[in-house]
Amino acid sequence: xxxxxxxxxxxxxxxxxxxxxxxxxxxxxxxxxxxxxxxxxxxxxxxxxxxxxxxxxxxxxxxxxxxxxxxxxxxxxxxxxxxxxxxxxxxxxxxxxxxxxxxxxxxxxxxxxxxxxxxxxxxxxxxxxxxxxxxxxxxxxxxxxxxxxxxxxxxxxxxxxxxxxxxxxxxxxxxxxxxxxxxxxxxxxxxxxxxxxxxxxxxxxxxxxxxxxxxxxxxxxxxxxxxxxxxxxxxxxxxxxxxxxxxxxxxxxxxxxxxxxxxxxxxxxxxxxxxxxxxxxxxx
Ligand code: KIV
Numbered sequence: 001x002x003x004x005x006x007x008x009x010x011x012x013x014x015x016x017x018x019x020x021x022x023x024x025x026x027x028x029x030x031x032x033x034x035x036x037x038x039x040x041x042x043x044x045x046x047x048x049x050x051x052x053x054x055x056x057x058x059x060x061x062x063x064x065x066x067x068x069x070x071x072x073x074x075x076x077x078x079x080x081x082x083x084x085x086x087x088x089x090x091x092x093x094x095x096x097x098x099x100x101x102x103x104x105x106x107x108x109x110x111x112x113x114x115x116x117x118x119x120x121x122x123x124x125x126x127x128x129x130x131x132x133x134x135x136x137x138x139x140x141x142x143x144x145x146x147x148x149x150x151x152x153x154x155x156x157x158x159x160x161x162x163x164x165x166x167x168x169x170x171x172x173x174x175x176x177x178x179x180x181x182x183x184x185x186x187x188x189x190x191x192x193x194x195x196x197x198x199x200x201x202x203x204x205x206x207x208x209x210x211x212x213x214x215x216x217x218x219x220x221x222x223x224x225x226x227x228x229x230x231x232x233x234x235x236x237x238x239x240x241x242x243x244x245x246x247x248x249x250x251x252x253x254x255x256x257x258x259x260x261x262x263x264x265x266x267x268x269x270x271x272x273x274x275x276x277x278x279x280x281x282x283x284x
Pocket of ligand 1: 060061064101198200221231232
């Protein structure tokens with residue numbers, strides 16, 4: 001476990017002791033079938049600092065639309081939002097690879113559009129990879145980016161940016177046709193050169209089958225313990241929300257802790273018992 005001091009001149013967090021070198025895309029790829037890969041989402045510098053010692057990669061997910069901005073879906077998330085949060089997460093981390101989600105509308109039009117925007121993400125944030133949603137339809141784009149020096153994480157199964165065509169967020173692969181489509185999507189983007197593949201919201205057997213079928217590590221969310229790694233939205237697993245999807249396990253009660261702290265503060269302000277001598281300034 002590292003502790004951090006902030007260099008006020010550069011805003012960079014300096015960990016003590018200095019951690020190992022930051023993980024790279026080839027290092028993550030080499031973990032296929034080996035030690036499970038630990039990943040969480042991060043959107044801010046301080047959260048990145050706290051998660052970094054425990055994670056192999058931090059995903060600046062476009063889920064920040066709902067989690068940070070209160071948007072109804074990931075559709076309205078912009079490239080500017082992703083760049084701002086991506087840069088903050090890079091500043092707060094040293095050890096984990098940082099991957100930034102390409103938001104809806106920033107990559108689907110053509111491989112050239114995807115390259116232009118992904119290059120901007122890497123330049124403006126310092127992140128080492130991008131993630132984009134989609135299977136067979138995105139394989140050409142993935143290959144185009146990888147051949148030009150942009151490491152890509154794929155994302156198949158339940159793809160939240162397709163909420164309007166899927167008609168909601170239900171788990172995928174309940175019938176044979178859907179299961180075959182998830183497998184074809186996974187193979188297409190893995191063969192196109194992804195160094196990892198997120199499989200979200202699919203029947204457990206499909207995630208296990210895909211994990212056996214593709215050469216890159218699979219990262220499950222609502223998928224299977226057989227995947228090569230797991231990812232969750234940090235605010236979900238830390239207990240920031242009352243309601244979470246079935247696949248989320250809560251490892252903390254941040255909402256409860258924040259509520260308790262705010263309640264205690266409000267009570268002390270009203271009783272004029274805060275601030276005390278310890279928190280006020282007097283002339284020496
Ligand atoms: O946007 C996101 O947070 C994600 C993960 C949950 C996989 O894509």
